Amino acid sequence: MSLQQLTIFIGLVGLALCQTNTTTRPxxxxxxxxxxxxxxxxxxxxxxxxxxxxxxxxxxxQPGGDCTDYLHDCSNIDCNAIGMQDFARANCARTCNMCYSSASVSPQYACTDLLTDCANRTSSCQDIDFVDMMALYCPRTCSLCLWQAATTIPNCGNQLPDCSTRGNFCSATSISDYQKRVGCGNSCGLCSANTPAPVILSTNSNGFLFFGRK
Known part of the structure; x- marks a missing residue:
């Protein structure tokens, strides 16, 4: 091998050593x-x-699991600011690259909206007739992650019709205790034998939950 070839070979080896082959997930x-x-x-x-x-x-x-942003303006959040990490991890995990953070989420954010139109239902968040339902279906939008009281629906039961297909609903840290107990309490083994049967909420012709006064 000539000196020139050896020089080129060493250069390529050096370049390879300082490079990182990466395989990122789609x-x-x-x-x-x-x-x-x-x-x-x-x-x-x-x-x-x-x-x-x-x-x-x-x-x-990384697009980790159910990792998502719950705010529309996460790009304006200072993810690393002192006192903001807990808020960023709970509300802007995807933008702030905290999808795989091992830190626990604050209980006040430990819940997930189960409906896609919660932003249109905010008038019901503090309505005494609907607050229990909002705590089950739209707790994050309504800031009801810590909600415990039950005034119009049973304290425990399978309020949700698809508990058997909700995967890790019972153990997920992004589901509030109230959602687990009222939403899928029977399936999660959280109800006693004498818990009354859950109230079945009405749906419209499109299958969407209908909230409204009778």
Whole structure:
């Protein structure tokens, strides 16, 4: 091997050692400014190849499970500010790259809306006739994650019709204790034998829950 060939070989080895071959899961994206294009699918240490762009590992957002943003303006949140981590982890985990954080979520955010139109139902959040139902179906929107009282529906039971197919509903940390007990209390083994049968809520012709005064 000639001196020139040896020099080229050593250079390529050195380049390979400083590169990181990365295999990111589909759906990953870079929330920051990329450093450069990837080199043969690789990037320098501390960077990952996302969409053929070298993204800082700190800016790589993985699409973890049910990880999501609950706010529409998470890009305006200072994810690393002192006193904001708990809020960011609970409400902007995807944007703030906290999908795989091992820290527990504060109980005041430990719940998930079960309906997609909760934002249109906020007038019912503090209505004494509907607050129990809102605590079950729209607790995050209504800030009812810590709700415990039950005034118009049973304290425990299978209020939800699909408890058997809700996967880890009973053990998920993103479901409030009230949702587990009232939503799928029987299936989760949280109800006593004398718990009254749950009230079945009405649905309209499209299958959506109908909230309204009689």
């Amino acid at each position: 759906g990953s994206y870079c929330k920051g400014q990329a450093r450069s294009e990837c080199f043969m699918g690789s990037c320098p240490n501390g960077y990952e190849c996302i969409g053929n762009q070298c993204c800082s590992e700190a800016d790589v957002v």
